[in-house]
Amino acid sequence: MNGPGDTAPLAHRVPDLGAMELLLAVARHGSLGRAARDLGITQPAASSRVRSMERLLGVALVERSPRGSRLTAEGVLVTDWARRVVEAAEAFEAGAQALRGRRDSRLRVAASMTIAEYLLPGWLIALRSERPGTAVSLSAGNSAVVAERLLSDEADLGFVEGLGVPAGLDSAVIGHDRLFVVAAPSHPWARRRHPLLPAELAATPLILREPGSGTRQVLDAALAAHGGLAEPLIELSSTTAVKASVVSGAGPSVLSELALGEELAARRLVQIPVEGVRLRRDLRAVWRQGPLPAGPARDLLSLTRPT
Amino acid sequence: MNGPGDTAPLAHRVPDLGAMELLLAVARHGSLGRAARDLGITQPAASSRVRSMERLLGVALVERSPRGSRLTAEGVLVTDWARRVVEAAEAFEAGAQALRGRRDSRLRVAASMTIAEYLLPGWLIALRSERPGTAVSLSAGNSAVVAERLLSDEADLGFVEGLGVPAGLDSAVIGHDRLFVVAAPSHPWARRRHPLLPAELAATPLILREPGSGTRQVLDAALAAHGGLAEPLIELSSTTAVKASVVSGAGPSVLSELALGEELAARRLVQIPVEGVRLRRDLRAVWRQGPLPAGPARDLLSLTRPT
DNA sequence: TGGGCCCATAAGCTGGAGTTATGAGCATGA
DNA sequence: TCATGCTCATAACTCCAGCTTATGGGCCCA
Numbered sequence: 001m002n003g004p005g006d007t008a009p010l011a012h013r014v015p016d017l018g019a020m021e022l023l024l025a026v027a028r029h030g031s032l033g034r035a036a037r038d039l040g041i042t043q044p045a046a047s048s049r050v051r052s053m054e055r056l057l058g059v060a061l062v063e064r065s066p067r068g069s070r071l072t073a074e075g076v077l078v079t080d081w082a083r084r085v086v087e088a089a090e091a092f093e094a095g096a097q098a099l100r101g102r103r104d105s106r107l108r109v110a111a112s113m114t115i116a117e118y119l120l121p122g123w124l125i126a127l128r129s130e131r132p133g134t135a136v137s138l139s140a141g142n143s144a145v146v147a148e149r150l151l152s153d154e155a156d157l158g159f160v161e162g163l164g165v166p167a168g169l170d171s172a173v174i175g176h177d178r179l180f181v182v183a184a185p186s187h188p189w190a191r192r193r194h195p196l197l198p199a200e201l202a203a204t205p206l207i208l209r210e211p212g213s214g215t216r217q218v219l220d221a222a223l224a225a226h227g228g229l230a231e232p233l234i235e236l237s238s239t240t241a242v243k244a245s246v247v248s249g250a251g252p253s254v255l256s257e258l259a260l261g262e263e264l265a266a267r268r269l270v271q272i273p274v275e276g277v278r279l280r281r282d283l284r285a286v287w288r289q290g291p292l293p294a295g296p297a298r299d300l301l302s303l304t305r306p307t
Numbered sequence: 308m309n310g311p312g313d314t315a316p317l318a319h320r321v322p323d324l325g326a327m328e329l330l331l332a333v334a335r336h337g338s339l340g341r342a343a344r345d346l347g348i349t350q351p352a353a354s355s356r357v358r359s360m361e362r363l364l365g366v367a368l369v370e371r372s373p374r375g376s377r378l379t380a381e382g383v384l385v386t387d388w389a390r391r392v393v394e395a396a397e398a399f400e401a402g403a404q405a406l407r408g409r410r411d412s413r414l415r416v417a418a419s420m421t422i423a424e425y426l427l428p429g430w431l432i433a434l435r436s437e438r439p440g441t442a443v444s445l446s447a448g449n450s451a452v453v454a455e456r457l458l459s460d461e462a463d464l465g466f467v468e469g470l471g472v473p474a475g476l477d478s479a480v481i482g483h484d485r486l487f488v489v490a491a492p493s494h495p496w497a498r499r500r501h502p503l504l505p506a507e508l509a510a511t512p513l514i515l516r517e518p519g520s521g522t523r524q525v526l527d528a529a530l531a532a533h534g535g536l537a538e539p540l541i542e543l544s545s546t547t548a549v550k551a552s553v554v555s556g557a558g559p560s561v562l563s564e565l566a567l568g569e570e571l572a573a574r575r576l577v578q579i580p581v582e583g584v585r586l587r588r589d590l591r592a593v594w595r596q597g598p599l600p601a602g603p604a605r606d607l608l609s610l611t612r613p614t
Numbered sequence: 615t616g617g618g619c620c621c622a623t624a625a626g627c628t629g630g631a632g633t634t635a636t637g638a639g640c641a642t643g644a
Numbered sequence: 645t646c647a648t649g650c651t652c653a654t655a656a657c658t659c660c661a662g663c664t665t666a667t668g669g670g671c672c673c674a
Contacts, residue, residue, distance in 0.1 A: 009346045010393065011325035014400050018318035018631095027547075032652065039316045045632055047652065052630090058407040066640040066651045074406050076545065077447055080424045081399040083547070086317065087569050088392040093321050095388045099381050100365040117387045122572045129575070140384055238383065240334075240390070262394050265429045267610050268436070303574055325662095340620065352663055354622065359661090373620050373671040 015053045017089055020082035022049055023061065027079050031068045091121035098124055098138035107136045107296035110155035112162075112214060114177075114239070115283065116140040118258040119304075120159070126303050127296075134296045142212055150288050157297040158286040159304075161214045161256075163221060171284040174304040179218060179279035180260055181272040183252040195273040198226040205233035207245045207253040218281045219254050226277070243269070254279065322360045324396055327389035329356055330368065334386050338375045398428035405431055405445035414443045414603035417462035419469075419521060421484075421546070422590065423447040425565040426611075427466070433610050434603075441603045449519055457595055464604040465593040466611075468521045468563075470528060478591040481611040486525060486586035487567055488579040490559040502582040505533040512540035514552045514560040525588045526561050533584070550576070561586065 015023075018039075025035035026046075036046035054061050061075035071079055098109070098120070111120055116138060127134055139149065147166035149155040158169070165171045181196060183189045189196065202223040209216055223229050233251045236242050239259050246253045247268050263269040285301055287293050293301065322330075325346075332342035333353075343353035361368050368382035378386055405416070405427070418427055423445060434441055446456060454473035456462040465476070472478045488503060490496045496503065509530040516523055530536050540558045543549050546566050553560045554575050570576040592608055594600050600608065 009325060010328055010396055010400065011323065014324060014396050014403075016318065016323055017321060018316060020399075021317055031650090033650085041631090042633065043652075044634085044654080047654095048631075051653095057403045059403070064652060066638090068651065073447065077406065077420075077423055078399075078403060080547065081395075081402050081428060084569075085392060085395040085399055088388075088395040089317055089321050092327075092385075092388040092392055093317065096321075096364045096366070096385060099384065113384075116384055119572075121388060122569075123574075126573045126575065140380065240387065262391075262429075265426075266433045267430075268433065338620070348662090349664065350621075351623080351665085355662075358622095371621060373669090375620065 013056075015056060015082075017086065019049055019053045020086050022046055023053065023075075023079050023082050024086060026050065026062060026069060027071055027075075030070060032062070032064070090125055094124035094128065095121040095138070098136040100137075107134055107157070107300065108139075108149075108155045109136060109157050109159070109300070110139050110141065110146040110149040111159040112142060112146065113140050114161055114214070114256055114258055115159045117239075119283075123300060123303050127300055130303070131296065131299050134299065136296075136300075143214065146286065150286065153288075156287070157293055157300060159283065160286055161281055161283050163214075163217055163281065165284065165286060168289055169286045170289050171286045172301070173282045174285050174301075175283040177281050177283055178257045179215060179254050179281070180257055180264075181252060181254050181274050181279075182246060182260060182263075182269045183272055184247055184249040185267060185270050186249055187252060187270075189252060189272045190270045192272065195275040198223060198274065198277040201254075201274060201277070202226045202228060203230055205230050205251065207234050207236065207242050207251050208232045209239065209242060210235050210237060214281065215254065215256060218279065222277050222279055320363075322363060322389075324393065326356055326360045327393055329353055330360065330382075330386050330389050331393060333357065333369060333376060334378055334382075337377060339369070339371070397432055401431035401435065402428040402445070405443040407444075414441055414464070414607065415446075415456075415462045416443060416464050416466070416607070417446050417448065417453040417456040418466040419449060419453065420447050421468055421521065421563055421565055422466045424546075426590075430607060430610050434607055437610070438603065438606050441606065443603075443607075450521065453593065457593065460595075463594070464600055464607060466590065467593055468588055468590050470521075470524055470588065472591065472593060475596055476593040477596050478593040479608070480589045481592050481608075482590040484588050484590055485564045486522060486561050486588070487564055487571075488559060488561050488581050488586075489553060489567060489570075489576045490579055491554055491556040492574060492577050493556055494559060494577075496559060496579045497577045499579065502580040505530060505581065505584040508561075508581060508584070509533045509535060510537055512537050512558065514541050514543065514549050514558050515539045516546065516549060517542050517544060521588065522561065522563060525586065529584050529586055 022035060022039060025038045026032060029035045029038060032046045032050065033043040036043045050062055057078065059074045059078070060072050061078055062069045063072050109120070120138065124136060139155065143160045143162040143166055146158040146160050147169060150158050151168055161177060181201060220229055234245060236245065239255065242253055242255065243259065243263060247263065252272065260269065264271060285304060287297070292298065329342060329346060332345045333339060336342045336345060339353045339357065340350040343350045357369055364385065366381045366385070367379050368385055369376045370379050427445065431443060446462065450467045450469040450473055453465040453467050454476060457465050458475055468484060488508060527536055541552060543552065546562065549560055549562065550566065550570060554570065559579065567576065571578060592611060594604070599605065
């Protein structure tokens with residue numbers, strides 16, 4: 001994950017979250033003093049913090065004047081990058097908060113790993129802005145675990161990404177997830193001129209999650225007609241480990257598009273086109289058989305329409 | 308940007324970047340001590356940091372044993388959220404570093420605001436991992452500014468998103484950018500059952516950037532055949548300001564998909580389908596007329612193939 | 615049983631980020 | 645013209661978070 005050439009930890013080369021937050025506040029308010037008040041600190045503290053941020057980056061971010069402060073051209077760019085960090089931190093916080101309140105929460109959610117990692121934090125941020133009071137607790141596991149929690153009344157609402165709906169549950173499709181064939185940029189497949197054929201994919205040993213995972217279920221089903229999945233090259237227990245292996249050039253894999261955003265954007269991985277096979281699965285909200293859930297569960301459900 | 312109900316600043320409710328980095332290192336190495344060494348701190352420091360992170364979140368993240376440390380189930384989730392924060396911080400750092408080295412850098416890049424904000428940091432991370440030594444400097448502005456810098460030999464490679472290629476430059480299409488019609492979830496358009504017609508869009512006052520911006524050029528051209536763009540509701544100078552206005556319900560707007568990731572995912576904004584009009588523009592790399600650039604510029608160019 | 619690896623705890627140091635207090639620059643309005 | 649109110653900067657002081665070193669206990673293996 002650390003690029004080569006890195007020496008000091010990232011945290012020493014980048015302003016901390018508080019400083020980024022402060023920069024956003026300055027952009028919003030057009031004044032150091034008001035930004036400081038917004039964050040509950042004093043004006044000199046804000047002033048010195050912005051100054052030390054500018055020293056660290058070697059760029060002037062804020063143009064001070066007796067009538068307020070505006071961002072410089074560079075400041076605008078830096079502020080936008082900072083905003084993305086702060087948004088990621090907000091997602092972190094929303095997720096972590098849901099993880100904490102184990103017992104006493106009003107809305108208990110159970111979700112598959114992929115959904116809990118990549119989608120739920122965003123939904124929780126949105127939920128909090130629409131229904132500020134709602135306390136959420138979260139547990140993660142595969143489809144069977146989610147079903148069990150719903151049926152034993154340990155969860156009010158679940159999210160799964162498997163092929164079918166577990167018995168005893170009602171469901172609604174809330175989106176779709178495509179599976180991408182990916183390889184390192186150095187892999188021969190990355191230079192192919194023509195799409196991969198299903199039979200080729202099926203015949204090639206891949207880096208995969210263990211058999212229970214949703215991704216693997218879909219892949220098995222899709223390739224059954226084309227000779228069935230070859231014996232895996234390696235079996236790993238987490239999506240992150242799979243990605244790391246693929247990036248390092250160990251071999252190709254098939255992964256959810258949700259897990260691939262950063263890697264594809266930074267071209268650490270490349271997507272290999274495939275033709276003639278549908279690698280797609282439904283994302284579903286699930287609940288105990290019966291009427292649509294009411295109260296907070298309904299609020300959350302209404303935020304999760306197809307994207 | 309701050310959700311309602313927030314009181315303390317985000318930075319007090321979330322572990323700092325160093326702690327998140329440490330958590331990732333623990334996940335990688337399977338041991339607090341080795342993670343500590345990796346980050347250049349001592350084992351007790353790492354131990355206490357992880358402990359205080361667990362106290363802050365109210366969740367056990369790491370399972371210690373005399374033979375090493377593994378993440379708990381919750382730890383895996385938290386680590387993945389932390390990874391996204393750290394990746395955003397890496398993008399921040401890559402961008403900021405490019406911004407700093409004004410004069411002496413070997414590769415000088417000029418880019419449009421949108422590309423500089425959303426795409427360049429990712430490319431720079433990838434570039435650094437493939438060609439570690441490359442120093443990059445960055446300046447941002449609209450197409451005319453980019454062209455000027457290239458022609459006056461103040462930049463080696465440029466990126467623009469306008470409609471045409473400025474005179475005197477050669478170019479290559481490196482991707483596409485769709486423009487989305489967006490509105491707040493509370494806006495009437497968000498509940499429409501049928502796609503918007505071009506004439507409706509043209510007739511509606513929108514929240515827009517000022518006339519010079521690339522987005523507005525494309526919009527003008529696309530709607531010329533449908534009666535031309537109505538007088539804007541408000542004109543603002545930054546994309547962020549436009550988004551904030553739309554979120555607050557002031558009216559609809561048309562924005563690049565690149566700028567909308569977070570807002571659409573969190574459903575602070577919703578996309579309004581439109582039929583019969585092509586709101587799409589090319590993203591282009593540009594350079595002084597003549598042969599393809601060589602050296603570091605070529606390295607960067609080769610990272611930016613169509614996504 | 616000694617030596618390797620793990621982790622935890624304790625005591626002490628230090629720097630960074632906060633505070634209060636103060637002053638200077640620029641508008642506005644009486 | 646002078647007071648008022650906003651802006652930001654500087655200086656001196658306080659304090660605590662996070663680091664260090666030193667130490668000890670558990671587990672496994674040769």
